Amino acid sequence: MASEPVSDRDLVNSLWAGDTAALATLYDRYSSMVYTLALKMLANPAEAEDLTQEVFVNFWQRRQYNPDRGSIGSYLATYTRSRAIDRLRVSRGRATILQRFQRITAASSRSANPVDHATQQEQRQHLRAALDQIPPAEREVLEIAYFQGLSQSEIAAQLGIPLGTVKSRCRQGLLRLRSLLEHQRS
Amino acid sequence: MNSTPLPENWRSLLAGYVLNDLTDHEATLVEQWLDQYPEVASELEALQSTWESLPTLLPPVAPSPGVRDRVMAAVQNTAVQNAAAQTPDLALEPIPAPAIVRRRLPLGKLVLALGWAATGLALVLALQENQRLRLALTQQEAVVASFSQPGNPLYTLSGTDAEPQASGRLVVNPDAQTALIVTTDLPPLSPDQVYRLWALADSDPVFCGQFNPKAGQNTNQWILPNAACSDGSVQMLVTAERAADPPIPAGDLVLQSRS
Numbered sequence: 001m002a003s004e005p006v007s008d009r010d011l012v013n014s015l016w017a018g019d020t021a022a023l024a025t026l027y028d029r030y031s032s033m034v035y036t037l038a039l040k041m042l043a044n045p046a047e048a049e050d051l052t053q054e055v056f057v058n059f060w061q062r063r064q065y066n067p068d069r070g071s072i073g074s075y076l077a078t079y080t081r082s083r084a085i086d087r088l089r090v091s092r093g094r095a096t097i098l099q100r101f102q103r104i105t106a107a108s109s110r111s112a113n114p115v116d117h118a119t120q121q122e123q124r125q126h127l128r129a130a131l132d133q134i135p136p137a138e139r140e141v142l143e144i145a146y147f148q149g150l151s152q153s154e155i156a157a158q159l160g161i162p163l164g165t166v167k168s169r170c171r172q173g174l175l176r177l178r179s180l181l182e183h184q185r186s
Numbered sequence: 187m188n189s190t191p192l193p194e195n196w197r198s199l200l201a202g203y204v205l206n207d208l209t210d211h212e213a214t215l216v217e218q219w220l221d222q223y224p225e226v227a228s229e230l231e232a233l234q235s236t237w238e239s240l241p242t243l244l245p246p247v248a249p250s251p252g253v254r255d256r257v258m259a260a261v262q263n264t265a266v267q268n269a270a271a272q273t274p275d276l277a278l279e280p281i282p283a284p285a286i287v288r289r290r291l292p293l294g295k296l297v298l299a300l301g302w303a304a305t306g307l308a309l310v311l312a313l314q315e316n317q318r319l320r321l322a323l324t325q326q327e328a329v330v331a332s333f334s335q336p337g338n339p340l341y342t343l344s345g346t347d348a349e350p351q352a353s354g355r356l357v358v359n360p361d362a363q364t365a366l367i368v369t370t371d372l373p374p375l376s377p378d379q380v381y382r383l384w385a386l387a388d389s390d391p392v393f394c395g396q397f398n399p400k401a402g403q404n405t406n407q408w409i410l411p412n413a414a415c416s417d418g419s420v421q422m423l424v425t426a427e428r429a430a431d432p433p434i435p436a437g438d439l440v441l442q443s444r445s
Contacts, residue, residue: 020261027254035249037241046342047444049253053340056257061264074238081241087444090419123242131243145205146240152207171201178236 009067016063023060030073031056034080040147041084051087055080085149130180138173141166192223200226204233339418341443348438349373354424356383356443360416366407367424369399372440380429381440385412385420393433394422 006014006025014022034055038048055076059065065075131139144155152170156163193199196219202208203216219226338359345352354369365383375381375398384391394415397406410416424441431437 020258023261024254024258027257031254032246032248033241035253036244036247039247040241040244042444044444046344049249050340050342050444052249052253053256053260057260057264060261074235077238077241090421123239124245127239127243142240146237152205167202167207170205170207171198174201174205174233174237175197178233181236181239182232 008072012065012067012072015060020060023056026059026072027056030076033073034076037077037080038084041081041149042087047087051080051083054083081146081149088149126181126184127177130177130184133180134173134176135169138169138176141169142173142177145170192219192226196226197229200230200233203230204237337418339416341422343367343369343422343424343441343443345371345441346439348426349440352441354441356422358410358416358418360418363410363413363416364407365395365410365415366405367397368405369441372399372404374399375426378429380427381424382427382433382435382437383415384423384425384435385415385417386423387414387417387420391423391435392420396427396429 008026008029011022011026015026031052035048035052038051038055039045042048042051059076059079065072131142141155141159144150144158145152150158152166153163156166159166199208199212199216203213208216216226216230220230338357341356341358343354343356349372352369352372354367354372356365356367358365367383372381377398380396380398382396383394385394386392392412392414394410394412395408397408399406414420422443423435423439425435425437425439427435427437
């Protein structure tokens with residue numbers, strides 16, 4: 001008889017109690033999500049792997065995650081995005097100097113992990129369907145804000161539209177998305 | 187009793203709160219509502235959850251298996267160091283050999299053990315090359331892991347067009363002002379040449395030391411010549427230079443980190 005998988009909460013409790021093997025299980029569950037987001041934002045496999053390592057080592061080292069305040073997946077995604085944005089800001093600041101050295105290497109991607117949960121696929125399909133239903137202009141600013149980590153004023157400059165327009169599109173897009181996802185769930 | 191009624195655009199402000207585009211005054215208002223209105227808390231949670239679900243849009247991509255090994259090596263190494271730091275007496279005193287090891291073996295068992303040892307030796311010899319490579323890799327990871335403490339910048343270095351097969355890992359210890367580089371497939375240079383490490387921030391590259399690997403796989407460590415080299419926000423570059431040249435990058439770029 002197959003045993004029930006250990007819950008994330010139990011794994012985190014074991015990890016905090018000193019069982020570092022629990023981190024390996026958490027890594028197996030969430031490393032694809034972390035790496036995928038890092039790769040999308042940084043567009044460089046080596047950099048994305050570095051960030052993935054940093055995220056999991058810091059998760060263990062800092063112990064800031066509290067299971068009562070949200071899922072571990074959400075925590076890791078938020079932390080990964082935040083650290084990726086830090087790296088992107090540093091990279092953008094030196095872009096002109098880099099031209100003296102830079103040899104751009106095309107980001108290559110490995111094949112998808114076949115063991116990803118069906119629920120994640122389902123969630124992705126729901127989200128994609130909802131995103132497809134919101135106006136493209138709202139979708140565009142939301143995706144830029146999330147995956148490129150640009151501020152609204154940076155998005156306004158990039159797209160050549162007023163800051164107020166970016167702000168209203170972002171908010172409207174998020175509200176619409178939230179509403180559509182709720183409809184799908186119900 | 188609710189002291190501040192919700193305005194019509196309260197949902198928009200909640201979206202702004204999640205998107206981090208509110209003024210300080212607006213953010214304070216939202217935080218006040220959280221205490222006063224349960225519907226605000228649940229709506230904010232739903233919006234936050236929606237925003238945080240965006241990564242699930244991406245088709246999943248797995249990192250290479252080496253990342254898992256590096257994570258676990260760094261964690262286990264730090265855990266061991268922490269344990270040693272917490273029990274300094276144990277860490278400093280030599281560990282006595284367990285009594286069972288000193289027990290004499292009967293002759294028959296000794297012969298049997300020797301037989302097994304010979305078999306084991308033959309196996310070791312047969313697998314020597316494979317083991318040597320694996321051991322070298324493990325040792326390198328252990329060395330890198332021993333430097334990979336929180337706060338010590340760690341860089342993965344990729345080969346450029348000049349040395350596409352080369353790679354490396356660089357760890358900087360800001361406290362000790364030292365750098366450790368582990369290179370793979372970076373060819374040794376002639377004695378009048380060196381590889382130089384540069385930190386690239388928002389100005390000209392800063393010279394961070396030099397090395398010349400003795401074999402295809404090597405580890406080098408040195409004292410950093412400039413504190414700017416240990417700033418974790420720099421990009422690291424390695425160029426091949428003539429040893430007699432002044433510390434200004436002029437040769438081929440052979441390795442680089444992304445940040």
